[in-house]
Amino acid sequence: MxxxxxxxxxxxxxxxxxxxxxxxxxERIFGxxxxxxxxxxxxxxxxxLFQQKLKEAIWVPHLFRISVAQHEYMSExxxxxxxxxxxxxxxxxxxx
Numbered sequence: 683m684x685x686x687x688x689x690x691x692x693x694x695x696x697x698x699x700x701x702x703x704x705x706x707x708x709e710r711i712f713g714x715x716x717x718x719x720x721x722x723x724x725x726x727x728x729x730x731l732f733q734q735k736l737k738e739a740i741w742v743p744h745l746f747r748i749s750v751a752q753h754e755y756m757s758e759x760x761x762x763x764x765x766x767x768x769x770x771x772x773x774x775x776x777x778x
Contacts, residue, residue, distance in 0.1 A: 686716030692746065699763055701748065707768040711739050743771040 688703045690711070709715055712735055714722075722732040747767040752759055 686719070688712075692744075701746065702762065702764045703768070704765075707765045710768050710770075711742070711744065712736070713738070744768050745771055 686705055686708060688708045690701055690703055691698055692701055693699075703711065705716055708719075712719060714735065719732065719735065722735060725731060745768070746765050749764050749766055751762045751764070753762060754760070
């Protein structure tokens with residue numbers, strides 16, 4: 683079993699950010715495990731199923747619970763943003 687950290691770009695009306703996703707959150711977004719994504723990535727063929735899985739996840743709204751940690755590298759302060767939870771948007775619940 684692979685323990686994978688995916689880095690993805692997310693955006694909303696206020697801007698965009700790069701998030702680190704661990705296995706559980708990545709599975710919810712991509713719909714398959716890191717092992718399955720790795721197998722798809724290594725397959726060659728007319729249809730690239732790995733690229734198809736990535737395209738299916740584009741522009742799908744999710745709610746993220748994130749944590750932000752600052753660290754310093756070579757006298758430069760950087761932020762590391764990690765998704766702690768990712769769930770699809772429940773529009774009925776959000777409209778109340």
